[in-house]
Amino acid sequence: MQRRSKFLKITGVLGFVFLYAPILSLVIFSFNESKLVTVWGGFSTKWYGELLRDPQILEAAWVSAKIAFVSASLAVTIGTVASFVLIRFAKFRTKSLLSMMITAPLVMPEVIIGLSLLLLFVAMQGLIGWPGNRGIMTIIIAHSTFGAAYAAVVIQSRLVDMDMSIEEAAQDLGAKPVRVFFDVTLPVIAPALVSAWLLAFTLSLDDLVVASFVSGPGASTLPMVIFSKVRLGVSPDVNALATVIIGLVSLGIIVSALQMSRSKRRL
Amino acid sequence: MSAAPDTGPSSRLPGGPMIGRVLERLGLGGRGLVIAIPTLWLLLFFLIPFLVVAKISLSEAAIARPPYLPVWEWVDGVLSVNLNFGNYLFLLEDPLYLSAYIESIKIAGISTFIALLIGYPMAYLIARSPENQRNLLLMLVVLPFWTSFLLRVYAWIGFLKANGIINNFLMWTGIIDEPLIMLQTDFAVYIGIVYSYLPFMILPLYANLVKLDQSYLEASADLGARPATTFLTVTLPLSASGIIAGCMLVFIPAVGEFVIPALLGGPDTLMIGRVLWDEFFSNRDWPIASAVAIVMLFVLVIPIMLLRKAQSADEGAS
Amino acid sequence: MSEGRPTTDVKPWADPNATPFLQIKNVTKKFGAFTAVDNVSLDIYKGEIFCLLGGSGCGKSTLLRMLSGFETPTSGQIIVDGQDQAGIPPYARPTNMMFQSYALFPHMTVEKNIAYGLKRDGLPKNEIATRVTDMLSLVQMDQFAARKPHQLSGGQRQRVALARSLVKKPKLLMLDEPLGALDKKLREETQFELIKIQESLGVTFVVVTHDQEEAMTLSSRIGVMTAGQIVQTGTPHEIYEYPQSRFVADFIGSVNIFDGRVIEDGKDHVVISSKELGADIFVPHGISGVEGQKLAVAVRPEKVRISKSNLSDLRNKVTGTIDEIAYMGNSSVFQVRLDSGKRVRVTQSNLTRDNDDLTWDDRVFVGWADDAGVVVAS
Numbered sequence: 029m030q031r032r033s034k035f036l037k038i039t040g041v042l043g044f045v046f047l048y049a050p051i052l053s054l055v056i057f058s059f060n061e062s063k064l065v066t067v068w069g070g071f072s073t074k075w076y077g078e079l080l081r082d083p084q085i086l087e088a089a090w091v092s093a094k095i096a097f098v099s100a101s102l103a104v105t106i107g108t109v110a111s112f113v114l115i116r117f118a119k120f121r122t123k124s125l126l127s128m129m130i131t132a133p134l135v136m137p138e139v140i141i142g143l144s145l146l147l148l149f150v151a152m153q154g155l156i157g158w159p160g161n162r163g164i165m166t167i168i169i170a171h172s173t174f175g176a177a178y179a180a181v182v183i184q185s186r187l188v189d190m191d192m193s194i195e196e197a198a199q200d201l202g203a204k205p206v207r208v209f210f211d212v213t214l215p216v217i218a219p220a221l222v223s224a225w226l227l228a229f230t231l232s233l234d235d236l237v238v239a240s241f242v243s244g245p246g247a248s249t250l251p252m253v254i255f256s257k258v259r260l261g262v263s264p265d266v267n268a269l270a271t272v273i274i275g276l277v278s279l280g281i282i283v284s285a286l287q288m289s290r291s292k293r294r295l
Numbered sequence: 296m297s298a299a300p301d302t303g304p305s306s307r308l309p310g311g312p313m314i315g316r317v318l319e320r321l322g323l324g325g326r327g328l329v330i331a332i333p334t335l336w337l338l339l340f341f342l343i344p345f346l347v348v349a350k351i352s353l354s355e356a357a358i359a360r361p362p363y364l365p366v367w368e369w370v371d372g373v374l375s376v377n378l379n380f381g382n383y384l385f386l387l388e389d390p391l392y393l394s395a396y397i398e399s400i401k402i403a404g405i406s407t408f409i410a411l412l413i414g415y416p417m418a419y420l421i422a423r424s425p426e427n428q429r430n431l432l433l434m435l436v437v438l439p440f441w442t443s444f445l446l447r448v449y450a451w452i453g454f455l456k457a458n459g460i461i462n463n464f465l466m467w468t469g470i471i472d473e474p475l476i477m478l479q480t481d482f483a484v485y486i487g488i489v490y491s492y493l494p495f496m497i498l499p500l501y502a503n504l505v506k507l508d509q510s511y512l513e514a515s516a517d518l519g520a521r522p523a524t525t526f527l528t529v530t531l532p533l534s535a536s537g538i539i540a541g542c543m544l545v546f547i548p549a550v551g552e553f554v555i556p557a558l559l560g561g562p563d564t565l566m567i568g569r570v571l572w573d574e575f576f577s578n579r580d581w582p583i584a585s586a587v588a589i590v591m592l593f594v595l596v597i598p599i600m601l602l603r604k605a606q607s608a609d610e611g612a613s
Numbered sequence: 614m615s616e617g618r619p620t621t622d623v624k625p626w627a628d629p630n631a632t633p634f635l636q637i638k639n640v641t642k643k644f645g646a647f648t649a650v651d652n653v654s655l656d657i658y659k660g661e662i663f664c665l666l667g668g669s670g671c672g673k674s675t676l677l678r679m680l681s682g683f684e685t686p687t688s689g690q691i692i693v694d695g696q697d698q699a700g701i702p703p704y705a706r707p708t709n710m711m712f713q714s715y716a717l718f719p720h721m722t723v724e725k726n727i728a729y730g731l732k733r734d735g736l737p738k739n740e741i742a743t744r745v746t747d748m749l750s751l752v753q754m755d756q757f758a759a760r761k762p763h764q765l766s767g768g769q770r771q772r773v774a775l776a777r778s779l780v781k782k783p784k785l786l787m788l789d790e791p792l793g794a795l796d797k798k799l800r801e802e803t804q805f806e807l808i809k810i811q812e813s814l815g816v817t818f819v820v821v822t823h824d825q826e827e828a829m830t831l832s833s834r835i836g837v838m839t840a841g842q843i844v845q846t847g848t849p850h851e852i853y854e855y856p857q858s859r860f861v862a863d864f865i866g867s868v869n870i871f872d873g874r875v876i877e878d879g880k881d882h883v884v885i886s887s888k889e890l891g892a893d894i895f896v897p898h899g900i901s902g903v904e905g906q907k908l909a910v911a912v913r914p915e916k917v918r919i920s921k922s923n924l925s926d927l928r929n930k931v932t933g934t935i936d937e938i939a940y941m942g943n944s945s946v947f948q949v950r951l952d953s954g955k956r957v958r959v960t961q962s963n964l965t966r967d968n969d970d971l972t973w974d975d976r977v978f979v980g981w982a983d984d985a986g987v988v989v990a991s
Binding site: 035036037039043044046047048049051052053054058065106107109110112113117118120122125126129130132133135137138139140143144145147148150151154158170173176205206230233234235236237240241251254255258259261262266269270273274277278280281285289 | 325326329330332333334336337339340341342343344345347348351361389413414416417419420421424430434435436438439441442443444445446447449450451452453454456458460463490494501543544548549550551552553554555558568571572575576581585588591592595600602
């Protein structure tokens, strides 16, 4: 425990400064009066007002929130079923295939995921006429797929830790397998489901590359709008937006961390 | 007794054992159905898309909707197959692609190394911290990862540009007279990658180092090794699987990275993810973009296998 | 030790006309190439507390899991109360199990935990309530009904687990290391409580344990398991005093074993010559041995006497030197090195406070009565 030399402490501090300085600067300059993002011109909240009056950003934020909500829920569903099947079922023919497919998206470059899904959608449209036009629906499918991979990591580790005899006890007391799953397994892994959902939600909210590929002309997500703004250079209302997002995320993290540590103490 | 493989929940279907058994024989029992949901989803939306990419990489670009010629079609009841390896040949001939692959690997490699240099001491520090501080420190490492990736990269534009925070500060202190050019260079891309992927380096290293028994270090010291020797001969070899896992988790996504080179890199920062993007969106050459993707997959096969090996080695050790 | 209890006055296993309540017939369980349970046959009668005793990996837990339906036998039959259990899933079996980890549902209160099984049976609400209340008072957990498992001590959790597994009035209750997670003192108290509850409800218990003391106190009969097989079945007394094999003699308690061969096969006795002992052993009761046959004699340390004087009343005796003495309070354990080189363990009750006439390096006689030793296969 005491083996923390000066060198370690200094790199540690510098490391955390490196991690947080950019985020901090985003927040600070969001309250900057000046339009020059990096020169302080006095305190102001006008960029937040600007943000609220920007219909493009508001529209995109709403689209992104809808997509993230639906795809996080789908991702957790798929991820839960996949994890349960992989951890609790005895060997079945497609087990290693499923295991490969659920982990592969984690190490797949986004450009490849995006391109491959788009090409699939185009091919399917040619074959069966679906999806007619790309947009929110196709983004949701894409996000649920890689979200499920991340959700599965979180859920699998919880399932592995879970004492299996609890499930056996429920069966022994007369509950059929489906009943056991809903009465015992789900409530016990619920905290992991919450963090998996939050993770999938954040990933969806954050994704630029995959959404750019699979989206159609109809739907622009928030990252797509931010990206096109940022490409033209820094702009203070993006700072304001970043501050709002950082605030919301921190709040979510703190709440879920508290909840996790509480439920951990309980088990 | 613990060698028993678990049989899992019973596969019986409610209602009529006869019907259940028949369905089960067809692989459609309750159990089969449950397995089918994620398997089919991932087959359709993850695995098959790769086959589509592979197929299109063998077709010819055309001004059409979609912008490529079919690889196979039925002509008068005969299947005619037009495989076109031209896209792959093109990738070899045009030095742009080859250098983009090499550049991507170089940039990803250098960034990974820097991330290791920063991440290892941080992971070590956290692992050696008092237990009640560890979770907080870990959370501090992970927290930035939860905020928007795009916005975090954007923050660096403000830091690195000509009249950005760093230059303003250095000029104010009088260290430099004119702004350093940092934005739109490879340097900016290294910073962006290291910054964005540092948590992926620290987490597996931490998971590995926290399991490292302090008594090994004490034993080594007791046997006469200086701290530096102990580190090189005990700590480092024992954390090898954590190092590999961390490095691959940074290296693999960095190779295909698009956003960071697009926002922080210069026009001559050629990374393969960006090339793919441009081929697809600007040139609308889907077959070439597909070929670029397929080759990228092959480039990543070895790192991915290394990662899997390191991860299973780590699981085995715990 | 359990003799004198009312349930064991009747010995159904000794009655050829009694019908066993649980019949295990030639059950084998293989995991790949590994045979966890090897052709086990066993009859257990109504009202028994039957202990499966064995070390880890002996197959006892696998056998228990087959009884409760979590594992399917590779071959063989399990019959409970005349009903073949093959193909019956765990949730439809008339048996219940108390898990080693207790497996209490962490998100449910004590009351809900106990009621869970009754709810699955679709019993009316008021009946569930009455039975849960009865059960809670039986295990003295009334005040804790609204608590969650993490708010309970180890002993309290054990009671809740017991209540939950008993509330459905199972025909057979399986207990996997029921006292394993408790500390020594609590374990001793709980043992007797467990027996009391079992007697008051009349449920048949099958207990799995690796703790021989626990098996001795709890059970009406013990089945000693090793390498997937039951090597001996009997009352605690039979198992301890009449082990049928070297393994059982060695596994239960400590024992001195002397290898030898039969040199005289008389009508009412056998004489076994043991080089290890450096003397001949006289065995009175009728074992049928052929001259020259290799056998071994097992003698419990507490049945060996030790003295400086010639043990003139004993036929089986040798001389040796005291190597070690361990003072245990209620008794002392002596390690005696015989002249043959073999070491013998002797336990002597400390009948007086100061009993130090025997000390290190003393020359002593050790011996035992004719009927103190048990002949086991070599």
